[in-house]
Amino acid sequence: MARLMGGLVVALLVVPTLAITTARLQPGETLWWVILRALAPVAIVPYALAVIVLIAMSWGFRTVARPVALPVLAVVTSLLLLHVWWFVKPFLADAPGSATANGFTVMTANLHIGRADPQALLDAVDRQGVDVLVLEEITPAALADLDRRGLDRRLGHRAGTAQLNRDGIMVFSDEPLHDTTEIATSTPGVGVKMTTSGGPVRILAVHPIAPNNGVAQWSRDLDLILATAKASHEPTVVVGDFNATLDHPQLQAMMRADYRDASTDAGLLWRPTWPSPSQRVRIVGMKLPSLFGLDHVFMRGPLTTTDAHVRAVPGTDHRALVTRIAWTDAPSTP
Known part of the structure; x- marks a missing residue:
């Protein structure tokens, strides 16, 4: 028996x-x-x-x-x-050189069509010393509320647009943004260039369609993000809600193209960002535990990560991902 x-x-x-x-x-x-x-x-x-x-x-x-x-x-x-x-x-990818004192902090958060608590979000921006903030699913009402609470004074430069649906995506920075481009995914992304203490860097803010809205289109969106990232010939950070994990093919291809995932670069072994424990996401009647790392920061060039962690933001089904990126002493290659 x-x-x-x-x-x-x-x-x-x-x-x-x-x-x-x-x-x-x-x-x-x-x-x-x-x-x-x-x-x-x-x-x-x-x-x-x-x-x-x-x-x-x-x-x-x-x-x-x-x-x-x-x-x-x-x-x-x-x-x-x-x-x-x-x-x-x-976790086995080596950083190009040693970290220097020059760096910047990136935070990405999906606002769940503007439902995220604006004050909790701004408190996190302040506590983490965020220099670059990428917000997905930002609505005009959410943007106005954030500005009323001081976002425009904290991070005075911005690119992208707020939308009434899931298509809104914006980049906020404490440094001027220029060379703005659109990434023509189903939910459009935005590319910008900014100058940091260590040099210029391109930021690609992305939010492909979720696979439950069409796997074929989800795959095409990820293919376009991958192609856009590979076409960049300068230090680049690709950040946002990818609706994909490191086990999906396009993100594996991203890492084969010399992009490194900031969370693994920082040694963060387990960092699921969806669903947030505060949200009741159910499949077949059962509450889904927080299992999936859908939000990412990828980087290529003389950049490394000195810290990465997730933070709960009330009102949204995603945890925010905060990453401290440092320039390294390795030369930048075109």
Whole structure:
């Protein structure tokens, strides 16, 4: 009976998780593929538990269970190590040089169509010493409320537009912004250039469509963001709500193009930004836990990250992501 129960536990742990591994290994075009691929880091847990059960079966029932348990243990251990490798690989990218004293702080927050608490947002801007603020889903009413509370005095330069729907995206800065361009995704992004204490940098603020509104269009939006980022020949920061995790193909391609994820660069092992714990996001009637890192800051050039963390903002379904970026002593390459 104990052997049967052990085998049943292993099957319940491994069989559903194989769907995640399959999605991570193969391309796909369905919403379920997008969701399963985003769950790749979570698969480490059931595979690890299955390995523990199989080890116990191998040692506890040596004469009968071992011939079956050992081969299964080898397979499940291989799957576990594969997911661990996928998880740790972004952390292995080296920064170009050592951090200098010159730097700037970037914060990105999705306002949930203007529902985020404006005072809590401004308090975070003040406490974190934010130099560049990127706001997605900013509405005209939310912008007016933020300005009434002093955003225009804190960060006096801006680009982008506020919209009544999810299309609003704006960049706010304490330094002048110029060379403004539009990124023609479904929910348009904006590109700007600014001068920091360490030199000029291009900021690409992005917010592709969510995959539940059409996986094909979501994929095209990410392709366009990737192409825009790769076409930049100067120090560049790509920031926003990507509606994708580091396990999705375009963000992997971003890292292969020498962009580094600021959170992993800072050693932040686990930083889900959606859904925020304060929001009741449900799937099949169950409240979805905060699992997905959808908001990112990518950088390329002589830049590194000295700190990254997430902050809850009441009223929105996303956590804000705050990143301290420093210039390095490496030369800038065109």
